[in-house]
Amino acid sequence: MEIKAKHFVVENCEVGEGTIIRDYVNLFGCKIGRNCKIGAFVEVGRGVVIGDNCKIEAFAFIPSGVTIEDDVFIGPHACLTNDLHPKAVGDWEVTPTLIKKGASIGANATIVCGVTVGKGALVGAGAVVTKDVPANTLVAGCPARIIRKVGASKSKKPAKKSKKSKN
Numbered sequence: 001m002e003i004k005a006k007h008f009v010v011e012n013c014e015v016g017e018g019t020i021i022r023d024y025v026n027l028f029g030c031k032i033g034r035n036c037k038i039g040a041f042v043e044v045g046r047g048v049v050i051g052d053n054c055k056i057e058a059f060a061f062i063p064s065g066v067t068i069e070d071d072v073f074i075g076p077h078a079c080l081t082n083d084l085h086p087k088a089v090g091d092w093e094v095t096p097t098l099i100k101k102g103a104s105i106g107a108n109a110t111i112v113c114g115v116t117v118g119k120g121a122l123v124g125a126g127a128v129v130t131k132d133v134p135a136n137t138l139v140a141g142c143p144a145r146i147i148r149k150v151g152a153s154k155s156k157k158p159a160k161k162s163k164k165s166k167n
């Protein structure tokens, strides 16, 4: 582990070789694989497992209950969640979330807990994901909807019919 930071909390964590940790990162009781990049102001909760070669951009929030497989990109300000019906007082239940190998989560996206983001899937910036995302599929919007397969060509919108002039 290479800590390129002056201010950080790394408490009871297992961090793999070659992983770089930036400033103001809080890591609590989690396991992070090899050759990952953990950007500034990232928070990772207890019991989280992050695979190898992941890139977690600045300000991402990754709470308990989340599992991230290898080669995953988590964009800046992405927010993963773990409580479907949050309240300040009383018991609560962790609802798990799984981000599968090679998936990418766009900047500022929110992943509502209980979903699986499939292998190689891409979540657009600012999306709110409320359902499972199939493998190699692009989703975007609030709530997130399927746009197309990742890498598939964009479907062209039908050209608008031009109004005939009346002369």
Ligand SMILES: CC(C)(COP(=O)(O)OP(=O)(O)OC[C@H]1O[C@@H](n2cnc3c(N)ncnc32)[C@H](O)[C@@H]1OP(=O)(O)O)[C@@H](O)C(=O)NCCC(=O)NCCS
Binding pocket: 075, 076, 105, 106, 107, 108, 122, 123, 124, 125, 126, 127, 138, 139, 140, 141, 154
């Ligand atoms: C979703 C995304 C992959 C689509 O890219 P694209 O296929 O090149 O799509 P386009 O830019 O051609 O946009 C196609 C349409 O989708 C809309 N759109 C693009 N991104 C969108 C998003 N994140 N949410 C909702 N709508 C989006 C565009 O406005 C456009 O609408 P229109 O057809 O009505 O004009 C891309 O916009 C995106 O969000 N990428 C993630 C970027 C990111 O967070 N990177 C993190 C590293 S900093």
